[in-house]
Amino acid sequence: MGLMPEKFLKPYNSKEVEKNIYKRWEESGYFNPDVCIKEGVTAPDAPVFSMVLPPPNATGELHIGSALMLCIEDIVTRYKRMQGFRTLWIPGTDHAAIATQSKVEKELYKEKKTRHDFSREEFVNIVHEFVLKNKGRIKEQIIAMGCSLDWSREAFTLDEKREIGVRTAFTRMYNAGLIFRGERIVNWDPKLQTTISDDEIEHKEQNDPFYYFQYGPFVIGTARPETKFGDKYVVMHPEDKRYKEYTQGQKINLEWINGPLVATVIKDPIIDMSFGSGVMTITPAHSAIDFDIAKRHGLDIEQVIDFNGKLLPIAGEFAGVHIKKARPLIVEKLQKKGLLVKTDEAYVHNIAINSRGGELIEPQIKLQWFIDVNKKFSLTHSKIKGIKSGEETSLKDAMLHVVQSGEIKILPPQFEKHYFHWIENFKPWCISRQILYGHRIPVWYRGDEISVGVTAPAGEGWRQDEDTLDTWFSSALWTFSTLGWPEETKDLKTYHPTTLLETGYDILFFWVARMILMSVFHMGEVPFKTVYLHGIVRNEQGKKLSKSLNNAGDPLEMTEKYGTDALRMALIVGNGPGNDLKLAEEKIKAYKHFANKLWNVGRFVLQHTPDGGAAVFTQSDQQYVTQFIALAGDVADDMENYRLHLAAEKLYHYIWDVFASAILEESKTIFKIGTPEDIASRKRLVMTVFSDFLKLLHPFMPFITEEIWTSMPTAKSLLMVEKWPNDF
RNA sequence: GCACCCUUAGCUCAGUUGGUAGAGCACACCCCUCACACGGGUGGGGUCGUAGGUUCGAGUCCUACAGGGUGCACCA
Numbered sequence: 067m068g069l070m071p072e073k074f075l076k077p078y079n080s081k082e083v084e085k086n087i088y089k090r091w092e093e094s095g096y097f098n099p100d101v102c103i104k105e106g107v108t109a110p111d112a113p114v115f116s117m118v119l120p121p122p123n124a125t126g127e128l129h130i131g132s133a134l135m136l137c138i139e140d141i142v143t144r145y146k147r148m149q150g151f152r153t154l155w156i157p158g159t160d161h162a163a164i165a166t167q168s169k170v171e172k173e174l175y176k177e178k179k180t181r182h183d184f185s186r187e188e189f190v191n192i193v194h195e196f197v198l199k200n201k202g203r204i205k206e207q208i209i210a211m212g213c214s215l216d217w218s219r220e221a222f223t224l225d226e227k228r229e230i231g232v233r234t235a236f237t238r239m240y241n242a243g244l245i246f247r248g249e250r251i252v253n254w255d256p257k258l259q260t261t262i263s264d265d266e267i268e269h270k271e272q273n274d275p276f277y278y279f280q281y282g283p284f285v286i287g288t289a290r291p292e293t294k295f296g297d298k299y300v301v302m303h304p305e306d307k308r309y310k311e312y313t314q315g316q317k318i319n320l321e322w323i324n325g326p327l328v329a330t331v332i333k334d335p336i337i338d339m340s341f342g343s344g345v346m347t348i349t350p351a352h353s354a355i356d357f358d359i360a361k362r363h364g365l366d367i368e369q370v371i372d373f374n375g376k377l378l379p380i381a382g383e384f385a386g387v388h389i390k391k392a393r394p395l396i397v398e399k400l401q402k403k404g405l406l407v408k409t410d411e412a413y414v415h416n417i418a419i420n421s422r423g424g425e426l427i428e429p430q431i432k433l434q435w436f437i438d439v440n441k442k443f444s445l446t447h448s449k450i451k452g453i454k455s456g457e458e459t460s461l462k463d464a465m466l467h468v469v470q471s472g473e474i475k476i477l478p479p480q481f482e483k484h485y486f487h488w489i490e491n492f493k494p495w496c497i498s499r500q501i502l503y504g505h506r507i508p509v510w511y512r513g514d515e516i517s518v519g520v521t522a523p524a525g526e527g528w529r530q531d532e533d534t535l536d537t538w539f540s541s542a543l544w545t546f547s548t549l550g551w552p553e554e555t556k557d558l559k560t561y562h563p564t565t566l567l568e569t570g571y572d573i574l575f576f577w578v579a580r581m582i583l584m585s586v587f588h589m590g591e592v593p594f595k596t597v598y599l600h601g602i603v604r605n606e607q608g609k610k611l612s613k614s615l616n617n618a619g620d621p622l623e624m625t626e627k628y629g630t631d632a633l634r635m636a637l638i639v640g641n642g643p644g645n646d647l648k649l650a651e652e653k654i655k656a657y658k659h660f661a662n663k664l665w666n667v668g669r670f671v672l673q674h675t676p677d678g679g680a681a682v683f684t685q686s687d688q689q690y691v692t693q694f695i696a697l698a699g700d701v702a703d704d705m706e707n708y709r710l711h712l713a714a715e716k717l718y719h720y721i722w723d724v725f726a727s728a729i730l731e732e733s734k735t736i737f738k739i740g741t742p743e744d745i746a747s748r749k750r751l752v753m754t755v756f757s758d759f760l761k762l763l764h765p766f767m768p769f770i771t772e773e774i775w776t777s778m779p780t781a782k783s784l785l786m787v788e789k790w791p792n793d794f
Numbered sequence: 795g796c797a798c799c800c801u802u803a804g805c806u807c808a809g810u811u812g813g814u815a816g817a818g819c820a821c822a823c824c825c826c827u828c829a830c831a832c833g834g835g836u837g838g839g840g841u842c843g844u845a846g847g848u849u850c851g852a853g854u855c856c857u858a859c860a861g862g863g864u865g866c867a868c869c870a
């Protein structure tokens with residue numbers, strides 16, 4: 067018997083190993099690149115690899131999708147660290163303003179309380195306490211996945227440092243004229259009592275009756291009769307022959323819901339002649355398109371529905387009635403007046419709902435803060451390829467430019483098209499929210515005066531804007547706010563732009579695009595060089611998922627049951643970039659078996675090869691060496707090109723089919739009846755190949771490889787900072 | 795409506811630059827042989843959605859179609 071410790075006599079026990087190993091990593095300080103340099107495991111002038119962790123919602127749960135994200139990012143990080151890079155992966159959490167506040171309000175509601183039972187300060191404190199409790203749990207979950215994050219640099223989108231960043235960003239953009247306050251039509255959620263951005267809207271198909279009403283000489287169609295009270299403009303296409311007798315601005319007397327009305331004819335090419343009767347009345351205060359038409363023709367804009375979803379006095383007898391209740395009543399009245407022409411019951415259309423809360427969105431006109439993405443500004447300090455310092459550009463143009471020029475590469479490449487398409491439709495970004503939890507808008511008012519800045523203005527009588535910022539405003543600064551910006555820190559100079567941004571494709575627009583926007587403006591450079599997008603894991607609503615009952619559940623449960631390494635492999639193998647993942651528990655189990663296989667290979671190696679030796683390889687062993695070097699090259703090539711799934715599979719098959727089934731099986735005979743030269747050669751082969759194999763596999767299965775490594779005679783320090791094997 | 799993705803073994807999916815089909819699980823039979831039964835061995839199972847095209851050669855590229863899914867836009 068050789069060096070084999072007793073622990074190898076039992077099957078691999080992930081539970082006993084994992085906590086212990088993580089503690090050793092953490093205590094080593096090697097998650098922090100500064101320590102790596104100080105201890106001499108990384109060269110001070112080594113190339114940099116940096117990445118931010120997409121900050122999980124502070125009140126969220128770590129789900130199997132986050133596990134996939136953590137796993138991919140940790141694999142890349144560990145690989146780069148072993149390649150000798152100055153490697154930094156920054157952890158943090160997101161305050162997720164709306165989501166968090168809704169959650170707390172739900173909790174409060176259980177005690178029959180609402181946010182209105184508290185002062186602003188009290189309420190924010192309640193939310194804050196809630197967040198603190200949850201943050202710890204998320205950190206535990208991230209640790210359980212084995213992530214090599216530098217916890218000394220942990221950040222939170224709503225902590226003090228980030229608040230300075232947010233206020234600085236707001237102020238500088240305001241001063242550049244890119245942030246403005248204006249009355250626009252916005253997406254209003256009557257339930258959460260806040261605006262949301264266009265991207266937070268979800269369209270849902272719904273069947274509603276479609277009514278045709280007699281409107282003077284015209285027949286108009288609508289699915290929303292409750293908005294029609296104030297409709298005094300009738301719009302048609304200028305080239306519609308059916309209505310050529312009517313002229314722009316013509317007045318028409320007609321009978322409407324609450325009595326006689328003078329309507330004005332408007333001609334506008336936006337009208338689709340083939341839809342309905344080709345004529346419509348407009349409600350500019352509650353429809354984005356109608357609002358545009360009204361602006362174009364200088365028409366009156368009148369609010370019909372209040373911010374709670376109830377009809378205003380303009381509705382006459384219906385004033386104060388909720389729109390949901392009012393609709394059938396209005397139809398009934400119009401029918402009685404003989405103005406209902408017909409009803410199409412089979413009408414299917416898309417309604418807008420808030421993806422965060424689920425309530426129907428009511429377009430409303432409100433005074434809000436926006437980022438103007440089209441306005442030209444001068445980019446004073448540009449490091450962006452193709453844009454000179456001082457050159458004029460717009461946020462939109464710059465955002466397009468950095469991807470078109472290839473300075474930012476998006477993987478898989480088809481998502482570049484999604485990105486371009488989205489940018490082309492990018493309208494002013496509404497950044498103010500009427501909720502309490504979040505970064506309060508750094509603007510103060512006093513009479514007609516306005517003051518924008520990082521701190522409150524001096525003097526009496528200033529009142530701060532009541533609104534908070536869209537949560538994505540602060541997370542958009544993440545690549546540089548985590549590095550100390552707006553201070554010109556050493557971290558900022560060293561690690562920005564970050565090397566890689568890895569996240570789910572579902573937040574390409576929400577987050578990735580907005581990070582590009584912010585970095586371009588504030589840093590004059592890209593936030594990252596490569597974007598790697600992984601697929602999402604469908605929830606119970608996903609049709610495919612619900613039909614199979616063996617889909618895996620909570621990641622923590624899985625790591626408990628099968629070990630983190632097994633879960634990591636199951637998440638990686640067979641899951642190409644950008645593809646959605648459906649994970650069967652059986653697959654995780656299979657990689658638990660693989661972990662045990664590796665464990666037993668370790669046992670064999672340590673039993674039979676007490677020393678590494680310096681023997682000369684026999685010809686056949688030399689072939690194995692060559693094969694292994696080729697494998698190491700292949701794996702490195704896959705890693706460089708983010709083909710993690712292929713790399714993992716190659717490693718799996720190598721250790722099982724080549725190393726265990728061929729090399730070890732042969733070795734049994736060689737060790738028994740081989741010549742001394744054969745034996746020495748084989749012992750060296752087995753030890754060196756296995757030892758280096760552990761390095762190759764470590765990014766994927768960090769715990770078990772580190773645990774076996776501690777028993778290897780070749781081990782000098784932790785495996786996590788060993789150099790990636792490039793040759794023998 | 796516009797765009798993108800998917801369709802490969804019973805199930806879940808790989809297959810990076812085009813070169814005679816792979817994995818895990820499941821299934822059948824054999825083996826508790828001295829690293830490992832969380833193992834080993836043997837075996838069954840696929841006209842790679844359909845129809846064309848390019849090519850010496852296509853699951854892999856092109857075109858059309860069908861089915862499934864996603865994103866964006868939107869109808870008054």
